[in-house]
Amino acid sequence: MSLPVKPGDIVEAAGRIAPWINRTPVLTCGTLDRMSGASLFFKCENFQKAGAFKARGAMNAVLSLSEEEAKKGVATHSSGNHAAALSLAAAKRGIPAYVVMPSNAPPVKVAAVRGYGGLITFCEPTLEARETGLAAVIRETGASTVHPYDDRRVVAGQGTAAMELLEDHGDLDAIAAPVGGGGLLSGTSIAAGAKGRRRAVYGCEPRNADDALRSFRSGKLVPSVNPDTIADGLRTSLCPLTLSIIMENVEDIVTVSEDEIVAAMRLVFERMKIIIEPSSAVAVAAALSGRMKIEGKRVGIIISGGNVDTSALPW
């Protein structure tokens, strides 16, 4: 099958975004190795600009625009990391970012978007109002929409994290990444195959938001319905683009409980001394669960981000 995003797209994205993003470090931890029975290599996108891997895809999309397109700006509707990442990316290119946010968005998310210079339009907190609001903004400004994951430029950008990880540790047997909308997982899976060597790629998902698992098993999109998980970054559902890539490239999708997510998050705080968000802890929990076949293997884990309210930790 010919995939809509190719390894070469990731290589190009990496060259394009390199001056604008952080080359994040890869950390290891003896305690987590012992607990998982594997050698784990943590790609720390919590140290990425704007605190998450989302800066990669957003930057690639913004830099891929023609001069003509770029000067009209970019637009999205989002209340999460993508809105901040897109605002940051637009600021780096010196163009406007229009962000439609629900009126009940957390003040900390609003502040992050404003901090990067994003131009916010508030709307009612419904998907319909968000889409109507975005359409109106685009009509007025001519801005280009950048979807958080249903976008080939974004998928290619997200894949650069795994590409860097494999540049640093080419001998990995497997890579695990959390899956929400599937941009990170599909990009990761393309990067993992880029060297022509077969590596297992695992998606990691909260059991309480297991739409990706259901979609993967059935081959059909099964959207999330009101998912109740602490991993706020993983409440979104796959789209046809990401499902097609994941069906083709991903070994399996592993789910974890809310208790496992919180325990993994705390373990990383206390033993690795780094701050990760619950979505990232999902991949760590999967590595500790025994439900991925990684015993004795060398496994990359994408730590997707570190945007968490430390005044309200779940322990």
Place this chain on the structure above:
Amino acid sequence: MSLPVKPGDIVEAAGRIAPWINRTPVLTCGTLDRMSGASLFFKCENFQKAGAFKARGAMNAVLSLSEEEAKKGVATHSSGNHAAALSLAAAKRGIPAYVVMPSNAPPVKVAAVRGYGGLITFCEPTLEARETGLAAVIRETGASTVHPYDDRRVVAGQGTAAMELLEDHGDLDAIAAPVGGGGLLSGTSIAAGAKGRRRAVYGCEPRNADDALRSFRSGKLVPSVNPDTIADGLRTSLCPLTLSIIMENVEDIVTVSEDEIVAAMRLVFERMKIIIEPSSAVAVAAALSGRMKIEGKRVGIIISGGNVDTSALPW
């Protein structure tokens, strides 16, 4: 003046301990650079084994023992990071570590020492009982005492953190480190002079435990009396060894308030996504205070450790 610990001692210590400790990364942060008006380079000893720079000095002391001495083990009285670090270092050499701890030591500290195989003797929570207890252990076992900072091997070991920092970033204009007993600061100051180039070294201290500042200003040991600071690692007082080195090598000692410590700690959590203990936040707060002369300079900051109870953060 001929100092009791020389740059060559640090070079030797570095070679001795290299196989047993982590070469910790140096991180940077655009936000903190903007806030401080300087370029800051954070040497992350929170990622060190046992979670603090203390592993360096303890390891150097343990590896410096003769075979004859070593087989009788090492001993200390401590309820802090040094006890865990010494237990770890002894375990690496395969010798016993005897640790005298007050009966009211926090369970988490007791667990850390036990986790590294330290042999604990509990005593009443007074300095006298600790010293009596330690003397009794040494009488029975013939173990060698390793003091947390009043020990040239320990000071040389602690200096290896700054040595590594300068290997990675040789063009620093200044280095700042927290000061409690003075082992880290004095080791750092010797390493900073090792290249024959004049670099300013600053000690950073809680205003509520400013014995080092008073001692530095007067040239005489002024011990702490019941210091009330969140920076639990900095409640100890200098000793003649560390004061003599600090008097000779250190540019100035800067103090910060408790509010400044907490604000700096939270800022590092939220912007750098790493976990640091309050003692480390003292050096960050000093860099942000405007009370060090670092405007426009390149400044190393020793992040001393990351052992903090994340279930009871001070915000």
